[in-house]
Amino acid sequence: MFSPLIDELIQSLRCLPGVGPKSAQRIALHLLEHDREGAATLAQSLERAAAGVSRCDRCRTLTEQALCGICANHRRDGRLLCVVETPADVLAIEQAGSYQGKYFVLLGRLSPIDGVGPADIGVDQLVQLLADESIEELILATNPTVEGEATAHYIAELAKAAAVTVTRIAHGVPLGGELEYIDGGTLAHAFSSRQAL
Amino acid sequence: MFSPLIDELIQSLRCLPGVGPKSAQRIALHLLEHDREGAATLAQSLERAAAGVSRCDRCRTLTEQALCGICANHRRDGRLLCVVETPADVLAIEQAGSYQGKYFVLLGRLSPIDGVGPADIGVDQLVQLLADESIEELILATNPTVEGEATAHYIAELAKAAAVTVTRIAHGVPLGGELEYIDGGTLAHAFSSRQAL
Ligand SMILES: [Zn+2]
Ligand SMILES: [Zn+2]
Numbered sequence: 001m002f003s004p005l006i007d008e009l010i011q012s013l014r015c016l017p018g019v020g021p022k023s024a025q026r027i028a029l030h031l032l033e034h035d036r037e038g039a040a041t042l043a044q045s046l047e048r049a050a051a052g053v054s055r056c057d058r059c060r061t062l063t064e065q066a067l068c069g070i071c072a073n074h075r076r077d078g079r080l081l082c083v084v085e086t087p088a089d090v091l092a093i094e095q096a097g098s099y100q101g102k103y104f105v106l107l108g109r110l111s112p113i114d115g116v117g118p119a120d121i122g123v124d125q126l127v128q129l130l131a132d133e134s135i136e137e138l139i140l141a142t143n144p145t146v147e148g149e150a151t152a153h154y155i156a157e158l159a160k161a162a163a164v165t166v167t168r169i170a171h172g173v174p175l176g177g178e179l180e181y182i183d184g185g186t187l188a189h190a191f192s193s194r195q196a197l
Numbered sequence: 198m199f200s201p202l203i204d205e206l207i208q209s210l211r212c213l214p215g216v217g218p219k220s221a222q223r224i225a226l227h228l229l230e231h232d233r234e235g236a237a238t239l240a241q242s243l244e245r246a247a248a249g250v251s252r253c254d255r256c257r258t259l260t261e262q263a264l265c266g267i268c269a270n271h272r273r274d275g276r277l278l279c280v281v282e283t284p285a286d287v288l289a290i291e292q293a294g295s296y297q298g299k300y301f302v303l304l305g306r307l308s309p310i311d312g313v314g315p316a317d318i319g320v321d322q323l324v325q326l327l328a329d330e331s332i333e334e335l336i337l338a339t340n341p342t343v344e345g346e347a348t349a350h351y352i353a354e355l356a357k358a359a360a361v362t363v364t365r366i367a368h369g370v371p372l373g374g375e376l377e378y379i380d381g382g383t384l385a386h387a388f389s390s391r392q393a394l
Binding site: 002003004005006008009011012013015016017025026027028029030031032033035036038039040041042043044045046047048049050051052053061062063064065068069086087088091107 | 199200201202203205206208209210212213214222223224225226227228229230232233235236237238239240241242243244245246247248249250258259260261262265266283284285288304
């Protein structure tokens with residue numbers, strides 16, 4: 001419609017999650033009309049991050065350094081290791097602010113249908129880590145989905161074999177959640193996991 | 198939280214309209230985990246567009262060519278000139294598909310408060326265009342806001358001085374719009390602009 005470079009930009013913006021054709025047009029025109037500087041800065045950041053960011057040697061989260069900020073922080077409690085599926089999960093837990101231990105990021109979950117096996121989620125590396133470090137408790141915080149549960153179960157067995165205590169974060173009705181708006185699966189789980197007062 | 202390059206990318210993504218801190222994090226992690234290639238392509242497109250895209254010599258819309266695709270298209274009716282505020286307005290009218298004339302894009306609207314005067318919206322260029330081309334009708338399609346109306350009024354006077362017929366697109370209740378959901382200003386306008394059947 002406009003010109004090759006603009007059409008190409010609109011097309012490229014489609015790689016952003018949640019950005020459809022209309023949003024891509026809106027974003028492209030906004031940047032070109034009002035924020036060329038922001039666009040140029042974003043281009044540079046994307047290029048540098050896409051080329052430079054790799055995985056933390058210890059926990060597999062995204063970082064361009066050998067060790068991520070959390071693994072390199074000696075004030076974090078090395079006796080606790082929390083296993084999560086993604087770097088976004090690390091972020092969510094960090095923003096909650098109560099956990100002081102370290103992490104291991106699977107960067108996925110076991111999914112035989114999609115061809116994702118133990119090697120793809122760094123299980124060898126996790127086993128090595130359990131052998132090398134003085135970890136006392138492995139906290140499984142994979143998602144409460146079928147695949148997340150299967151992944152948690154698989155890792156729990158490995159950790160038990162390594163004589164490490166294994167726990168799973170609690171699932172149930174969220175604080176402040178109103179029962180009438182909670183999905184049935186969560187409610188059923190909340191009942192089956194009920195605890196004596 | 199993660200590492201300097203990731204934090205920088207999250208910050209840079211904030212230049213995208215509608216992207217707050219949470220979305221920026223989500224987008225950055227998505228690109229780094231799942232679409233490095235898309236990120237690299239987007240970086241290149243942003244850089245090329247930000248550096249290469251300028252204004253069409255004739256109509257001021259965004260393009261990297263001397264003349265945009267519409268101005269360069271000899272099958273468009275050169276007797277009709279539609280004045281709009283932004284390239285996005287051109288796109289919206291093109292997508293409606295009924296207009297076959299050409300455009301002039303103000304890239305703004307008169308706004309004394311913001312220091313936007315006639316020179317900033319290309320009025321000199323528009324006057325020159327009315328003098329140089331065989332334009333029979335100038336269609337004012339600026340937005341029905343206070344500033345858009347003032348801009349339309351200002352341009353209408355110039356066009357009349359150049360002996361060009363001036364029209365304004367109709368405003369009122371949108372087709373398919375239900376009266377009970379239409380804002381009061383639109384409804385009032387629809388009544389004051391009522392036409393005999
Ligand atoms: Zn790490
Ligand atoms: Zn043009």
